[in-house]
Amino acid sequence: MYDSLIFIPMCKVIMSKQEASGSEKEQVKWSDKMDYAYIKAMIKQQEIGNRVNGSFTLTAYAQMVEELNTKHQMNITKSHLKNRYKILKKHFSQWYDLFRGISLSGFSWNSTTQLIEAEEEEWDNLINSKPEAALLRTKKIANFDDMLVLFARDRASGAHAETAKERNDRLNKNEKNSKVDDLLANNEIHLENEYVDLDDDIQGVIPTPFSQGQSSGAKKCKSKKRKFEEEEEDFNSKIMKSVDNVAGAIREGNVIFDRAYHREYTGDEIYRELELVGLEPHELPRALNFLAANQAKARTLFNCPLQILMSVLKDMMGARD
Known part of the structure; x- marks a missing residue:
């Protein structure tokens, strides 16, 4: 029994011929076992440094094709792996974006049931705020912990970045403030006023007019101030993004080290x-x-x-x- 092994092909290839052109097109029907083997192979390549800036090298794909075809009796090419990579990442992103990886308070992935689990109250609160979560409550996702290692950094790289809505709100606010500044500079409205006595008991407010020189100087001053604030905001944004990237790299490195040795x-x-x-x-x-x-x-x-x-x-x- 120990002297020989029986291999069962894990990959089913569907062949379809296009008679007009005489070309052949192969489609691979992926199984759970195949996904598991492929994900493990990707983690291995990542750990030995064959993934650069989130992309696997040609060497990585060549080694994965050889390993999966030889060790697991598959019949795949680099194109099959690249297409499956996109599909796995897309499916993973649905869960990751909704549950913030596994950091959403009260939620965790169960490797036995392959479900994201939480208390009833936590689910109810989440579904109330995000109705689409109801669809994923009973939907299984295999190999979630391994896909966190592969894909989480890509999803988290913009986690603290400004969203499109936040950016639009900020730009609209800045635009309104800019219009107010222009009105001030053009002497159309004034925020600085002086009091004059209209009678013994009542005080009125009369606008203080700006001279042409004051108007031009105020406009230049405010323009310089806005430019400085924008540059400062851009610099702070870059610093925060760099800090987030470093923190993400450290977390990923710790995960890889833990997986490799412990x-x-x-x-x-x-x-x-x-x-x-x-x-x-x-x-x-x-x-x-x-x-x-x-x-x-x-x-x-x-x-x-x-x-x-x-x-x-x-x-x-x-x-x-």
């Missing part, structure tokens, strides 16, 4: 990895319990080539022929 596999993850080893169904529970209780051995095993996984697992568990 990862704790869940029962579901161990089971899916063991499915690739080729164990008999009755052997899976014992192997799963053994690896769950020995996380260091699990990390070692799952980073070995597929060809020797069976032998390594047998040696770890003390099996003898």
